[in-house]
Amino acid sequence: MAVHAASESVVAGSGTKLAIRDAATTLFGAKGFEQTSLREVADAVGITKASLYYHYSSKLDLLMAIINPIIDHMRTVSDELAQIPRDADGIRTVLGDYLRGLIEHRDVGVLLSRDAVAILNASANRYPDILDANRALLAWLAGPDATDEGKLRAGVAIEILRVAMVSKDVVPGGSDELVERVLLDAATTVLSAGEDA
Structure with a gap:
């Protein structure tokens, strides 16, 4: 009992x-x-x-409890990159995994955009994790021997996915499925457009 x-x-x-x-x-x-x-x-x-x-x-401890899952998700995606083939299916898988984690936490988006300075100050000790995860994802998406154009396209693709964090403001009634489909299609289109050049 x-x-x-x-x-x-x-x-x-x-x-x-x-x-x-x-x-x-x-x-x-x-x-x-x-x-x-x-x-x-x-x-x-x-x-x-x-x-x-x-x-x-503390209030700071509470803020970090809100933000840490997003940072941990970014780390997880970047840590698994070596196991995924860098082909069209692999790229879509990585982008989809990254995006689904952002969508899962999109309620935090208003907070992130409203209090960016407070969040940057609060998460200073996690900044290396954010930076490392972002660099790894950018490098993987751009590919080996990436051109400047390839690097820019990779950066744009990631920024497109980050729109998920403000999607509650952009499309208040938009479903998770709509956000995922539109942003994933847009990000993969940006990356694949460079292959045609």
Whole structure:
């Protein structure tokens, strides 16, 4: 019986942690990171500020809990590049994997565009991960012995995919499937257009 109660507590705890992250994402996006208090986040979830501190030690810790999954996703995609053949199917697979991770976190997009400076400051210790993942993906997409044009096309393709993070603003009623199809097609078109030249 005690084991069952303990496991319920863990599930409830992880549910509360997720609810806190979701409320913070919404409030930070609507009001801004600096302008939102932890009291407001706790009130939105229906818990005490002390309960919030049990899950997240600071507002910065909470912000990083929102941002870290996106950075971790970028790292995962870049770490797996060596295992994927660099052909048309492989390129579409990599771009699709990268894009689906961004779509999964597109609720964070408003926050990212509204509070870019706060996020850059908060994620300074993760900056090498972001930079390394981005460089690896760019180099892989551009290909070996890439021309300047190839490098630019790779950069443009990645930027097209990043539109997913602001897609809630661009197409508020747009489904995940629509965002994925349009952005993936646009990114692959940019890359393949260079092959025709």
